[in-house]
Amino acid sequence: MKNTETTFSISTSDVELIVDTTSGTPVVAHWGRKLAGSTSHSQISRLLAEATPHSDLDFPQNPGLWRERARGFFGASSLVGRRGRLDWAPLFSLRTVASSHNVLTFVSADDNAGLEVTVKFELTPEGVLLIDEKVTNTGSSDYAVDELTVWMPLPDRAVESMDFHGRWVKERQPQRLPINYGTFSREIRDGRSGHGYTIVQLAMTDKANNASGEVWSLGLVWSGNTKHSIDKQETGYKAIGAGELLEPGEIVLAPGASYSAPTVAATYSDAGFNGISDHLHRWVRARELHPTKLKPRPLTLNVWEAVYFDHRLGKLLELLDVAKEIGVERFVLDDGWFGARREDHAGLGDWVVSDEAWPDGLGPLVTAVHDAGLEFGLWFEGEMVQVDSDLYRAHPEWIMHIPGRMPLEARRQHVLDLTHEGAYQHVLGQVDAVLSEYGVDYIKWDHNRTLIDPGHEGIAAAHEQTLAIYRLFDELKRRHPGLEIESCSSGGGRVDLGMVQHADRFWGSDCNDALERQSIQRYTGFAIPPELIGAHVGPTHSHTTGRVHELSFRAITSLFGHAGLEWDLTETTPEERVHLASWAQYYKDKRDLLHSGKVVRVDHSEDSAFVHGVVAHDKSEALFAYVQLSTGNSTKPDSVLLTDLDPEATYEVKVVQPAGPAQCMQTAVPTIMTEPITASGAVLADIGIQPPILRPENAVLFEITKVS
Template structure:
């Protein structure tokens, strides 16, 4: 999204104008002033030379552009976008998801995954997703893409035992695909080397050991559609995690640029899969967090916000991805105790509070979790289910705070009856008395009960916590104008604040 702000604009006040194109392909942005000093924003599809050729009587339909205006700062922009994207949708409650990628990677073993499913169900998980590595020769990321048949090596008895076990535990079953790609070391490429998206006469450069499959070609499109559809039907698959792990290069077909048609093809593919299998949901996961846009939002049900599960990194990732996309469409998972991407170690409180504000899930080998961690997780999943309607239907607020090392945000019910706020101390608090944080968006005249909620204790320097943490009553005006003083938290700690109108 492209935004223009007045100098005084903040998250809560000031004017914002914004444009976004409903498109997942090439996009062109424009921001300029003319000779008279008048500013202008522009956005539209980026077409390569010759990508669209029209003869007499033909027409080209450009992607739709969404225009936004807010007089209530960036949060007002979010409110408008979220309301628009939520309108007319009958979305069931977002199931708490466990994805096994960071738990097992390519090491697929029925016994291990069955025990992992048992533990997931025990703590309150509602959807179990088997990630990359279940098909063809896919024992690592160098081979097998395009061969959407269950690996006899990894799964000698097929996927049915795991899928049936997951469904028997009352959870949904999901499966990973990267249907737009193909490895050179694959049966599909050996059989159909001409199915690559390429300029005639040369192969495009490899990226991540893969090429892009030309879905503009009907035969390739049908191969992916029928292969995926058959597996969905055979195993009653509820959910597809659909990855797209490289850029388009030399995106051409029959001597003409084809990025536009490739984009339209993936829209058609998702729409056809969902039409064939009512209730099927699809997650758009592109390079660990790409292709999150207002084009794909009408064809997919969830976005994987980022492969970065470190809760510190997630503070800004989730804060600004939710500027346009509602939090219920953005995957937010509790990762391992020690992050696989940064190597930083964090307790369950910070990870749980961070993952709560989105479509919550877990991406962690629960077989390695301690009893205390499992107890905290069980409490967290119950809290998520209890507050899911608020988290996924309220107004998102981003609170500005005088300490640059603190991140504050929340979600407030539209009738201002309740709210949840997160306070994260990213870096050490300056001084011996941290600045109070405000809780905006409440009814100024109403009285509220405010308390801190812990899944596990947050580490603080001071010995006696502020009295409000055990519960205090205050008006909405007081909470907005005066706020609450946090305890002196150690770095990389989080508070969760629950607010309920009396």
């Protein structure tokens, strides 16, 4: 950390933040590439001094971090609030600066408004800038906070933005737009991050792509209501912002109280989108309890698409026998084991084993699973309740609602108000009892509807509900060391950088169609490392789209995540079981690479195909997939470039087909299909290899090993 008069900086080997306080407020003078050369930070602030145009303020003003109207800034302020009808336009003056290794903290205040604001910047060793903002009410009466948003300036050369939209079974689809005048916002009011959540929003230089160009991104470490924005003023000033989207009256500070906004993870890369992913993946993996630090990611079988609500022990034991033969390591019983839950109309809230479905309890199944050497997992949806349940009949007041009316139902269910202590203790107690009795190793925790009226005794409570689920997950893990929790929300409806701090896996989507999963997993992986994205081999005939895919395509798609199966394995042929066993072993052999290496998305010359892979950080090995999404425009496919290898090293490249052959349409095959090829990393990146002519919706794997 450097301190030059009123200018402060923190940096890693490739990222730097410079904050200037000359004007009496923190101003980000630079956020981006680590600067080289001998220019002092004070000289940089002089370089940034602007001219004053006609018909403007008499002297140039930089809005700084707080973007107050009193500084002549006419965009959105970072803090929006009021004390009754007063104190809605504060002007903050810097009071203190604290600095330590790669951490900067700035405290500012407006005594007249009775407000103090704090911003802390922490630059992690992985190059992720964590930004925390807090407002404290130093006045003598209540202060209502409507918004507290982190805004970071963008340089003039940032001219495009990208975020992700989506819906159920088609999450995280990219949309790329020019940065125009005005404010472009992505707002989520679901009460959860939602299927249309962007995870991160990006700004970039012209034509930035996977491997090149500068990219700046913000992502909220939060799972509730959110707002991501890109802003360009008439002056040309640009900024990117992220913050919690608060409901009216949700945060009211008593005298002396504070509101801490969700942490924002800010990331910069001068190596395109892959660089952003690399920073975020390494940051997530550095967590003390990241699951790969404890054990390899077990190959999982979820039985939902095999049996649905038909919980017959004999059928499940047949599935277990086939799963063991294939090499499955975790067996997950999904919805339908509890209360009156024989269909999706009843039972949510009653987390006790059903005597009707399981007259002898879950013990016989759990014992058989553990005796087979597999872990046992169980489905819950503890944040929901149905009218047809013992819980609702006893405590109808425990649902989130507005007094005097019932919320609209979705999936015939309501949201349980976990901010109510009785409701929280009910869920914690019942779930804890089941986990304790049966030795459950893993939870699939679902959240299948949006929050329509997220009120607690009439007061907006989405914020507190989000904190409650974090607290619940953490307490369950404290009581059951080694327990893993999967976050599922109608598939990928709660995948975010907040939940990644409390859960160990995300169900990427309810869609197991391998073609749809190619894009869903690709763009989820912009922020979430593959070992946290559940990716299953679904049935031959997709339950959500009706498509039919080769086993090889489904298996390769699943390989680049936390792999599993969701299929009635008792219906597989002997040949399919052989291929599945081969694929399962290959996954186990390669998961250390897949779940630790750098994710690489290649900028392929044809949009009819994806090329992506994982490269070991020491560049000793790699695994790439060539995926034919649709029919190409040419009769022969374009060369496949294998990038991010050591250009000076020599590699052997071979095709592997662990789950059977892909379907091709060719009379002669390229060399790579019959024998390995040896080439330097430079040749593989610049010339590449000739792939087979695949039928649409097929894929092949290239295994790459450094030989010298």
